Amino acid sequence: xxxHEYQGRELFLQYGIPCPAGIVAESPDAVVTxxxxxxxxxxxxxxxxxxxxxxxxxxxxxxNEAEAREQGSRILGMQIKGLTVEKVLVVPAAAIRREFYVGxxxxxxxxxxxxxxxxxxxxxxxxxxxxNPDAILKVRFNxxxxxxxxxxxxxxxxxxxxxxxxxxxxxxVAKLYRLFVExxxxxxxxxxxxxxxxxxxxxxxxxxxxxxxxxxxxPELEVLRNPEESSADERQARRVGLSFVSMxxxxxxxxxxxxxxxxxxxxxxxxxxxxxxFLDVGGSSNPEKVxxxxxxxxxxxxxxxxxxxxxxxxxxxxxxxKGILMATNQIQIPVPMVIRLIGTNDRExxxxxxxxxxxxxxxxxxxxxxxxxxxKKP
Amino acid sequence: MSILVNRSxxxxxxxxxxxxxxxxxxxxxxxxxxIVGGVxxxxxxxxxxxxxxxxxxxxxxxxxxxxxxxxxxxxKFANAAIREAADAGxxxxxxxxxxxxxxDMISSYQYVRDHGVRLIGPNCPGLISxxxxxxxxxxxxxxxxxxxxxxxxxxxLTYEVVYSLTSAGxxxxxxxxxGGDPIVGSGFIDLLEAFSQDPETHGVVLIGEIGxxxxxxxxxxxxxxxxxxxxxxxxxxxxPPGKRMGHAGAIISGGKGTPEAKILAxxxxxxxxxxxxxxxxxxxxxxxxx
Numbered sequence: 001x002x003x004h005e006y007q008g009r010e011l012f013l014q015y016g017i018p019c020p021a022g023i024v025a026e027s028p029d030a031v032v033t034x035x036x037x038x039x040x041x042x043x044x045x046x047x048x049x050x051x052x053x054x055x056x057x058x059x060x061x062x063x064n065e066a067e068a069r070e071q072g073s074r075i076l077g078m079q080i081k082g083l084t085v086e087k088v089l090v091v092p093a094a095a096i097r098r099e100f101y102v103g104x105x106x107x108x109x110x111x112x113x114x115x116x117x118x119x120x121x122x123x124x125x126x127x128x129x130x131x132n133p134d135a136i137l138k139v140r141f142n143x144x145x146x147x148x149x150x151x152x153x154x155x156x157x158x159x160x161x162x163x164x165x166x167x168x169x170x171x172x173v174a175k176l177y178r179l180f181v182e183x184x185x186x187x188x189x190x191x192x193x194x195x196x197x198x199x200x201x202x203x204x205x206x207x208x209x210x211x212x213x214x215x216x217x218x219p220e221l222e223v224l225r226n227p228e229e230s231s232a233d234e235r236q237a238r239r240v241g242l243s244f245v246s247m248x249x250x251x252x253x254x255x256x257x258x259x260x261x262x263x264x265x266x267x268x269x270x271x272x273x274x275x276x277x278f279l280d281v282g283g284s285s286n287p288e289k290v291x292x293x294x295x296x297x298x299x300x301x302x303x304x305x306x307x308x309x310x311x312x313x314x315x316x317x318x319x320x321x322k323g324i325l326m327a328t329n330q331i332q333i334p335v336p337m338v339i340r341l342i343g344t345n346d347r348e349x350x351x352x353x354x355x356x357x358x359x360x361x362x363x364x365x366x367x368x369x370x371x372x373x374x375x376k377k378p
Numbered sequence: 379m380s381i382l383v384n385r386s387x388x389x390x391x392x393x394x395x396x397x398x399x400x401x402x403x404x405x406x407x408x409x410x411x412x413i414v415g416g417v418x419x420x421x422x423x424x425x426x427x428x429x430x431x432x433x434x435x436x437x438x439x440x441x442x443x444x445x446x447x448x449x450x451x452x453x454k455f456a457n458a459a460i461r462e463a464a465d466a467g468x469x470x471x472x473x474x475x476x477x478x479x480x481x482d483m484i485s486s487y488q489y490v491r492d493h494g495v496r497l498i499g500p501n502c503p504g505l506i507s508x509x510x511x512x513x514x515x516x517x518x519x520x521x522x523x524x525x526x527x528x529x530x531x532x533x534x535l536t537y538e539v540v541y542s543l544t545s546a547g548x549x550x551x552x553x554x555x556x557g558g559d560p561i562v563g564s565g566f567i568d569l570l571e572a573f574s575q576d577p578e579t580h581g582v583v584l585i586g587e588i589g590x591x592x593x594x595x596x597x598x599x600x601x602x603x604x605x606x607x608x609x610x611x612x613x614x615x616x617x618p619p620g621k622r623m624g625h626a627g628a629i630i631s632g633g634k635g636t637p638e639a640k641i642l643a644x645x646x647x648x649x650x651x652x653x654x655x656x657x658x659x660x661x662x663x664x665x666x667x668x
Binding site: 106108109112113142143181184186213216217245247255256257258260262263265267269270278311312313315342343344365 | 398402405453454474477479480483484485487503515516517520530531532534535537538541558559560561585587588590591592611613614615616617653654655
């Protein structure tokens with residue numbers, strides 16, 4: 001789960017990581033009031049769940065009320081990488097002497113946590129990671145043990161140099177680590193971690209991602225979920241336990257397993273069609289899930305045909321067949337359906353469908369070609 | 379021949395009395411696997427279809443000499459189940475359970491590694507050496523004993539590829555689903571290495587997906603070390619960037635882990651990458667002839 005900068009800042013403050021005061025505003029009037037409170041010059045920052053806000057013009061420095069109103073009106077409602085800005089964060093402008101970078105994330109290849117530190121933080125950190133990877137210092141460690149300050153001190157000394165700054169960075173890293181482990185994060189990042197006058201290091205941005213598998217242990221974090229991150233159909237799917245992503249095509253898909261679901265979408269595209277969605281009905285199958293999946297897909301008026309592709313393993317084809325019948329009995333399905341069933345209990349599943357006059361196939365390529373053709377009929 | 383599991387593998391099932399555990403224990407037995415015992419705390423002394431149930435892995439291992447554990451417990455107990463199996467000294471632990479928090483898995487991974495135990499999964503379909511032993515949830519009847527190794531990050535997509543191979547008359551030595559989570563036990567490279575040491579495996583199919591950099595790392599390994607042909611398939615070419623597609627692993631972000639990058643890396647390592655699952659047998663056959 002991704003959360004906004006202002007939500008990440010609240011977590012930072014909870015853990016005692018220094019960041020300047022800020023106010024969230026949702027209208028140009030509120031932006032003006034907020035800038036008055038934090039004082040001029042102030043910075044208005046778009047709150048969207050994507051990177052590259054600054055480069056897209058979503059972060060602006062303002063010196064007076066007129067500028068605050070102008071930029072507030074412009075940024076609120078603007079689109080950044082397809083996302084609409086609904087909130088801004090207003091913070092006092094800081095005299096930045098230097099920008100550092102501190103990040104903690106999961107290193108998949110080495111199956112460890114990795115702390116990354118750089119003396120060259122700021123908006124170009126991703127370019128730096130590609131062009132000059134050695135400028136980003138890394139230490140890997142295992143969350144089984146407590147954070148070993150001795151192991152991280154050398155890279156902090158290399159990046160922050162003076163004892164006063166090293167001590168502040170060490171304190172911040174220890175707190176970031178606690179936040180990471182206690183809240184089941186998959187990423188916490190401060191960029192820029194800025195050096196201000198008076199030799200003070202503060203977090204001028206806060207990026208926090210939470211591991212979705214860890215969320216069940218943190219009901220308190222559920223309130224941070226941003227509904228605008230998902231479409232209405234995606235939210236409905238989450239409520240009924242389906243993994244669903246809206247796409248812009250016209251062929252609805254119901255598949256079991258994420259890999260096969262993606263491969264099915266790829267095949268639809270390969271044969272000249274366009275998938276309307278990704279939908280994984282998940283492992284242990286429950287007939288109700290198929291009914292719910294069909295309901296969500298049919299919410300989308302663009303859908304012209306539906307492909308159900310099930311390769312039974314832990315999912316049993318007879319459960320899926322029962323779900324399909326439950327759906328045809330309870331709801332109107334106004335578009336053609338192509339059903340492909342194979343694997344665990346497929347004979348039973350096919351029989352259940354046959355008794356209701358529904359046909360199903362065993363071959364995926366054939367099923368995809370058929371659904372693409374049906375989707376193209378006027 | 380095969381890797382990791384064969385006719386003499388003695389399997390115990392953790393969570394054998396649960397809905398999924400009991401269903402798949404029966405299915406593994408039906409497919410010829412030697413299930414020697416099960417574990418459900420508090421149900422020791424009972425039987426499940428004649429399979430003795432124990433309170434702990436240690437007790438089960440003492441009584442049955444099992445050398446492989448397969449885990450079907452709910453996500454919140456998975457971490458403890460993996461460690462219990464490692465502590466009891468089984469050689470291979472296969473965790474089918476999905477939804478295990480990443481932090482738990484990092485520490486469990488280090489834990490099993492320190493104990494010299496091999497872990498497959500979590501969030502995986504398990505593995506099968508067709509005609510010999512199935513430790514997992516895949517439908518055995520789509521498989522055929524033979525000489526192709528299969529390694530995959532996906533579950534059901536693996537079945538699709540295996541079905542294509544079998545339909546084309548190409549049997550498999552061992553098929554392994556390594557799991558779709560960010561942190562898994564054995565990865566592509568560990569298993570490519572195991573396959574290259576198995577004289578009965580003549581070629582390998584590698585099934586990857588968007589997200590992470592494991593396919594790129596595997597490509598580098600293949601170029602340097604693999605003497606037998608490898609054919610690959612990558613899913614997620616139509617997945618929009620930044621969206622999570624069910625698997626925690628299937629996220630594209632920051633220009634890394636894109637299908638294009640993976641396909642290019644594999645092709646540069648001499649690996650044929652199929653556009654469709656049903657093209658894999660043809661590509662493999664061509665490589666095996668040359």
